[in-house]
Amino acid sequence: IKEPIISLLSLTLPTESLYIRISRPCFLSPNRKLKISSFYSVFFHFFSQHFSALAMASNNGDVKLIGAWASPYVMRPRIALNVKSVEYEFLQEQFGSKSELLLKSNPVHKKIPVLLHNGKPICESSIIVEYIDEVWSSGPSILPSDPYDRAVARFWAAYLDEKWFPNVRAAPMAATEEAKNAAVEQLKEGLALLEGAYGEKDFFGGEKIGFIDIAFGSMLAWLRALQVMLGGVKLLDEEKTPGLCKWAAKFSADPAVKDVLPETEKIIEFAKLLVAKIKAAAASS
Amino acid sequence: MAKEIKLLGTWASPFSHRIELALKLKGLQFEYLEEDLSNKSQLLLQSNPVHRKIPVLIHKGNPISESLVIMEYIDETWQHQNPLLPKDPYARAVARFWAKFIDEKVLWTAFKAYNDKGKEQEDAIEEFSQQLKFLEGELKGKEYFGGERFGFVDIAAFFILQFLRVLQEVKEAELMTEEKYPVLFEWMEKLQGNEVVAGCLPPREKHIAYVRARRAAAEEAASKTKAA
Numbered sequence: 001i002k003e004p005i006i007s008l009l010s011l012t013l014p015t016e017s018l019y020i021r022i023s024r025p026c027f028l029s030p031n032r033k034l035k036i037s038s039f040y041s042v043f044f045h046f047f048s049q050h051f052s053a054l055a056m057a058s059n060n061g062d063v064k065l066i067g068a069w070a071s072p073y074v075m076r077p078r079i080a081l082n083v084k085s086v087e088y089e090f091l092q093e094q095f096g097s098k099s100e101l102l103l104k105s106n107p108v109h110k111k112i113p114v115l116l117h118n119g120k121p122i123c124e125s126s127i128i129v130e131y132i133d134e135v136w137s138s139g140p141s142i143l144p145s146d147p148y149d150r151a152v153a154r155f156w157a158a159y160l161d162e163k164w165f166p167n168v169r170a171a172p173m174a175a176t177e178e179a180k181n182a183a184v185e186q187l188k189e190g191l192a193l194l195e196g197a198y199g200e201k202d203f204f205g206g207e208k209i210g211f212i213d214i215a216f217g218s219m220l221a222w223l224r225a226l227q228v229m230l231g232g233v234k235l236l237d238e239e240k241t242p243g244l245c246k247w248a249a250k251f252s253a254d255p256a257v258k259d260v261l262p263e264t265e266k267i268i269e270f271a272k273l274l275v276a277k278i279k280a281a282a283a284s285s
Numbered sequence: 286m287a288k289e290i291k292l293l294g295t296w297a298s299p300f301s302h303r304i305e306l307a308l309k310l311k312g313l314q315f316e317y318l319e320e321d322l323s324n325k326s327q328l329l330l331q332s333n334p335v336h337r338k339i340p341v342l343i344h345k346g347n348p349i350s351e352s353l354v355i356m357e358y359i360d361e362t363w364q365h366q367n368p369l370l371p372k373d374p375y376a377r378a379v380a381r382f383w384a385k386f387i388d389e390k391v392l393w394t395a396f397k398a399y400n401d402k403g404k405e406q407e408d409a410i411e412e413f414s415q416q417l418k419f420l421e422g423e424l425k426g427k428e429y430f431g432g433e434r435f436g437f438v439d440i441a442a443f444f445i446l447q448f449l450r451v452l453q454e455v456k457e458a459e460l461m462t463e464e465k466y467p468v469l470f471e472w473m474e475k476l477q478g479n480e481v482v483a484g485c486l487p488p489r490e491k492h493i494a495y496v497r498a499r500r501a502a503a504e505e506a507a508s509k510t511k512a513a
Contacts (some may be wrong), residue, residue, distance in 0.1 A: 134374040147361040
């Protein structure tokens, strides 16, 4: 990336202030001198940043994500894109309405997240994460390489989506105390299973976050909010799920995650709005 | 070689049929173990403790559950013959999308459309019709969902739709007809004409009788709980 910039600068600048051989790599032998005045070094720095961003953007193509900050499903591709260091435009939907772009991009489900890569839509959060992993294959891998390990990762992601997440939604919405307790029991059972699946390493994916971490961890803010909203129920329990407690702290602190996972307080506020909206809709129908 | 691969399944389950076909397409020898779901084997309970469901593939002693997960495993492990998923990441994402759509939406909506009553059934019938239209639209202009050759989505969809046709016969309904969905019906006929595919289907009359018996038992159980 730096070479074309150097050649560009060497054409426009007085040669006395610039001694760079463009055929050489950045480290120069002691016989060559590298001399850039401070003004040009700032200019150079700005230019190279801009150029490298453009170069990266043109290499990655146009990447947009339709979503919303509070949605755990949306957090998944956001984390995945961060893992791959892919810049993207985050198009946030307005709460309570669906944009034309969303309806056009996901006519079947009309749901977020939708990844738009060079204008082509990819829907369903786990499918988007796999797509990101396959397209940006030079970045850190999200799915393991061994087919059996991949099957295990996909199994747990499917379990979370089909069996576990519905209870996260059901618990605060439960009409009766009985129903609420049943949902909480299901959640605890699921967490016990996940505790069993969590190994010795820092993450489900091993040394770094992987597919299961993203699938499960995307729910962490909601899980923490739920504990508060249900009056201090311990879902992540130091005694019963010590591994998951340790994992949760590590996951939240991961560079790919920390700006994506919202604060528990914000989710609690949002959840109240959402529950009110759903109850109002149910009452009017 | 056959001992290396075991498939735990049931003759009537479309999910089980998917795996049978995937293994046959890859030219693999396998041991098929018929499960009695009213009396599940130790092997099944050990291999799929989370769901206790079939199909389960056991390869070199390692169990894999969830039919779409199993299909991807088969495709990745035995890459040389009859690839099920395309190579291009975007095409793969699209294939995975439609397979998921069938499992998460179409099947459950269809159950409601055929089995429910009143407004719930009406809504489900409307939704099911919309879903079939989406599938019809995706298939239009192509030989198969997979393009020139049938693949992941075809396998996922075919057995489910065949099962739904059996259910339709039992319920004497007419939600899926050739008039309404000509493209889907032409595609189903093409696959039925394929020997390997057809070989994974149970005998139709037997399947109808079985589903009829199951529906009768379910309805009786439901009316008993209502009366109680």
